[in-house]
Amino acid sequence: MFAPSFWWKPGRGRLLSPLGAAYGTAAWLRMQRKGRDAGVPVICLGNLTVGGAGKTPAALAVARILLAAHERPFFLSRGYGGRLAGPVLVNPSVHTAMDVGDEPLLLARLAPTIVAHDRVAGAEAARFGGARVIVMDDGFQNPSLKKDLSILVIDNKRGIGNGRIIPAGPLRAPLGTQIARAQALVIVGPGDGAKTVAERAWRRGLTIFHGHLEPDRQHLAALRGRKILAFAGIADPQKFFATLTDAGIDVAERESFADHHRYTAAEAQTLLARAEAQNLVPLTTEKDYVRLSGNPQLATLAGRTSALPVRLVIDEEQAFQEMIAKAVKRGQRPSTPLRA
Secondary structure, three states, X not given: OOOOHHHHOOOOOHHHHHHHHHHHHHHHHHHOOOOEEOOOOEEEEEEOEOOOOOHHHHHHHHHHHHHHOOOOEEEEEOOOOOOOOOOEEOOOOOOOHHHHOHHHHHHOOOOOEEEOOOHHHHHHHHHHOOOOEXXXXXXXXXXXXXXXXXXXXXXXXXXXXXXXEOOOOOEOOOHHHHHHOOOEEEEXXXXXXXXXXXXXXXXXXXEEEEEEEEEOHHHHHHHOOOEEEEEEOOOOHHHHHHHHHHOOOEEEEEEEOOXXXXXXXXXXXXXXXXXXXXXXEEEEEHHHHHHHOOOHHHHHHHHHOEEEOEXXXXXXXXXXXXXXXXXHHHHOOOOOOOEO
């Protein structure tokens, strides 16, 4: 679904604040619970708000650091939008987004990925499979597992919107409660929407990093000189369109869909017809592309569509790597069953 537009407008959502307060209280109580020890270090990437902030690219960046350090990371995800409760080891050649969600399919390209609604069971499956480190691509607000390092990711343009809690605003839980349970904050992209959060995080002693999403240069080079039909079903499609425009890509047509949108055959036919009528190249995000794959009704669109890979680049790269290494060393412990 689309996030309500008033979530991102300061001062809006006041009438729903009592419901937000009730939701926030429940979230606060839930986050007080003590998590179980996974037996291996757990690094968690989380969003303060509903909607994309760069969490999955951040998880991939962490895993690349671990792989370069000769660790064996496993991703652990709930698999939002997928039908399988798990635990299940994601196989991109077998599973589709309808099975496990779109994000796990992207993660599984880099490292073994477990989808599990029950995070404790998922951690057991990961460790049984040989994980030496677990990287959680969600679950920051879920207290079931003990985290050795929690990193919040925030979009510097969108920030936290009106600063209210669901359903009055986009916050998943009270801001102070979330910041108190993190050790680092990654601010993604240009802007000043994260200024207030950064100030509070700094006062709480969080380490603050800055990063930007960098599109693949080879893919961009192949697109230059072509007219593009850009479409995206992510939390902020305008960010994708702006990335293309900033890179000098000629975006002749654009189409936005809801976050995690499941494309229909009719929508695929419409997009193809628009592209063919104007000799446009259909282009989308990697997350959207995996939702097109594996569905025979969308095969023609998938075959004609390009996906633009992006990578999160951390400005303070050395310090970020050192933080990850320290968390892994700190979290290493003897092999034992999960315990309360």
